[in-house]
Structure formats: C-alpha cells, structure tokens
Amino acid sequence: MTSDFEPRIISFLCTWCTYTAADTAGISRMRYPPNADIIRVMCSGSVDPTYVLRPLLDGVDGVLIGGCHPGDCHYQSGNYKARRRIVALKMILDSVGLDDERVWLRWISGAEAGRYAETVTQMTEALKEKGLNPMRQKWAV
C-alpha cells in the first residue's frame, strides 16, 4: 500500500468512559490522527456484533470498541458481556477467513485521554501497515 493510504476507523465509544476520554483529549488539544469516526453508545455492552460487521463488510478498515475498565462499568457488567461478545466475534471472523485484527476492544477510562489518543494513533498505524480492507473492493458480499 502507498504511504498516503489513510485507513478509516469506526469507533463505538461508551459514553461514561472512552467517549469522555476522547472529549478530554480534544479539549486538551492532544494530537492524534483524525482517522476514527466516533459513534457514542451508552455502554460497550450495547454494541451488537452486527454494528461491527456491517462497516467491516462495507470496507471500513477497522472498528474500535472502547469501554470502561473491568469492574468499572456504569451498568455493573456491560463491559464483561462486551468482552465475551467481542472475543466470540473475533473468533468467528478468524474462523471464516476474515481479518479479526481489524477489530480492537480497548478499556479506556474517562481520565485516560492520553491513552485514547495513543490507541487511535496505534490503530491507525497498524491499519496502515495492513493496507486497504479487501472488502472495500468486493461487491458480491
């Protein structure tokens, strides 16, 4: 892939933690790549596998799910359930010949603006390395 390839990331961020971190990162004028579009959700546990699959099959290069650290869920156990669901989803992707490394789950608390900026930077770099999601060129899906 050419070096000017800019991966597109869709991120689902829990409003109680990672979304707040993203907000703080912005307010603090931290620098990080503009590649991630944010969809604010009430809990990482509310992210249905279909939400992750649709953009991936459409050709988006990566999907990031951001939730509260284990033990810190605003709804007690949403992130634990998200963890199982995303683990299952990644196993399925890998089993059927799709790239599960395009899906990232990260625990980022509201106080971790720096960690959010770092995560988006790392993910953008990793996806640049991988190159274009092959699904972007496949019409018969």
Add this chain to the structure above:
Amino acid sequence: MRTVIPVENDDTLAAVRGFLRRLLEEQIVDALLVPMETPAGGGRIGVVPALVTDPGMLDAANPLAPVMGVNTARVAGQVSIREPRGRVGVVLRSCEVRALVELAKLHQAELDDLVIIGLDCLGTYDVPVHGTMQDDGALDMAALLATARSGDLAPREGYAFRSACQMCEKPHAEGADITLELFGADLTAGVPVTLPDEVGEKLGLGSEGEDGQRSEVVEKVVSVRTEVRDDRFAEIREQLDQEGIDVVFAACVRCHNCMDVCPICYCKQCLFRSHVFQHEPIQYLNWARRKGAYRLPSDTMLFHLTRLNHMVLSCIGCGMCTSACPAELPVDLVFRATGARLQEGFDYVPGRSVEEPLPLITFREDEWLDVGGE
C-alpha cells in the same frame, strides 16, 4: 430402570409403537409428539411430526424412519412454552434432544411437563432421497436396524445420509427421560429401554438386561464419525482460510431457509426481515457508486455472519440448514467448524445441560484478561 421391550416376528417398529401406545393408555403422558407416516403422493409415504392423543392412531407412528425433514425440538417448544398445557412425551433423535435443551435455555421451550423420549439415531436421509428410495424399493428398514448392533452405520448403497449425519459424532441419545437404546442391540429380539422406575412400574415392566454392548458400540461409532468430522472440518477450514466466507457462500440466494429450519434461530422478528434492511432507492445507488457494483438483495454475508454470532455457540449440528439450502451450500459444515472452535474457547457443550448458562449471557471477571489492554 433398564428393561427390554420384546419384539415379535422381527417387527421392531410394532414393538416400539406398542410401547408408545402404553405410555398414552397408562396416562403417563397426555399426548405424544412423534413422527407419523402419511401418504405423500405417488405411492410414497411421508414421515412428519404430529401431536397424537389417540393411542389407536399410533399405528402410523414411525420414530425409526431414517428421514428428517424437521428438527422436532422446534415444535416441542410450541406445545410446552406456557400453561395451560398437557404433559407431552416428545420422541426425539439425539440431535433433537440437544436442540431442545438449548431451546429451554433460550426460553423457547419449557421442560417441566415434557417427557423426553430419546432414541439412538442410525442416520437419516433428506426428504427427497427418502422419497426416491421408496420409488426404487431401496428402503430396507430391517437392514438399517441391523446396523445398530455392530455400529457399522451406513446408508443403503447408492444413497447418502444427510451431510450432518455423515459427520455426527453424537448419534447416541443422552439426557432423555426415557431412552430407546438401539446401539449394540439385536433389534429383532428386543428394544432396550431405560426409563424412570415409577414409569416402568406403571407399565408393569421389570428390570431386565445389562448395558451389554451399547457403550462399546457407541464408542466405535463415535470414533469413526469423529474421524470423518475432523477431516471435513480440516477441509472447510482450509477453504475458508484460502477463499473466505464471501466466496464459500457466494452462491447464497438469501432465501433464509437455513434460518427458518434452524432450531436455535428462534427470533420471531428477525433483523434481516425487518425494515432495517429496506433502504431508500438512492442509498442503493450510492452504495453501487462506491464499489462500482452492489449485490442485491443486500447484506448477504452480513446475514450469515450475524447468524453465526447469534447462534453458533448453541449449534448442535443437526444440519437442517444444509438440508434446506437450495444452493446446496455447506452451511452445516461452516457453522459446525466455526461452532466447534467457539464452543471449545468458551468451554461450552450445547445440549449438555440446562443448568449450564449460555456463554453470551454470562461472564467471569477473571477471563480474557489480555483483551482490552495494549
């Protein structure tokens, strides 16, 4: 209690029918959900599940028929899910018993008033194959039942069992209230049955017979089938790895048959039949412009991948999906191979126990600690 239903004149089916009739006559159950024979045109006999209350009508019952058109666990839910209801005996093959256990956990069946009558499965044909075999005079029940004794399960030469049956490593009924233990038995002499003591007493049956050859024969069948399964898993896994699911399922016609016949896929209103996937005409045009072409009906791979996410941990391998697929896609193989990996990963065996929680509605705090970190 273990006992043996005596068989007269080598007529195993008559003995099984007689046993079922006694369950109704002695009011152990109010009704039986059991495969029944019915004329199916052109001299063929079809075998379909029916809820039977009249003992006299059990002359048409045939749970031994080697054909599977429906996973009966689906309808067992309908006759049990809420009160008022009767006490129903459901006659199920091994894979149907497992499906019923999963459905109970998904709150789509209620086991309290069900008496599960499980039977060892010698293999089944697809409905059209079963019909053709009748036309050809090739359906030989005695020969099929004879395979139970040795465990050398095989279809009639020139015909094939359903794809799922060919690789079924759990054909022996487990977890039923009453079990017709066909494996290892000389079915021309008697049909071994295990059942609760009080049922046995009510039927006037005495304890009789040892386990005999069953465990040995089951072990043999399981090992042969496991080998077939593993070979097929390896084959499909390699194909998926090389080509991807979008190629393996490229010929899908989006009829949703696999979903309709799946005992686990129970949603009354499926997302894929909802307005969620009815877009504005201009939206399709925009999508087409983005890739140059856009497949319609849309979201075919999303359908299969979502279904995998929703049900594959509970997939019990009945293979009805493949039987119902007009495009003859290896749906059962893809789902079973994927399911096997997830079930192992989550240490979950679908159909094993109603006590075992479904993996995606439970969690442990101390698991997958590396997930979510750097």
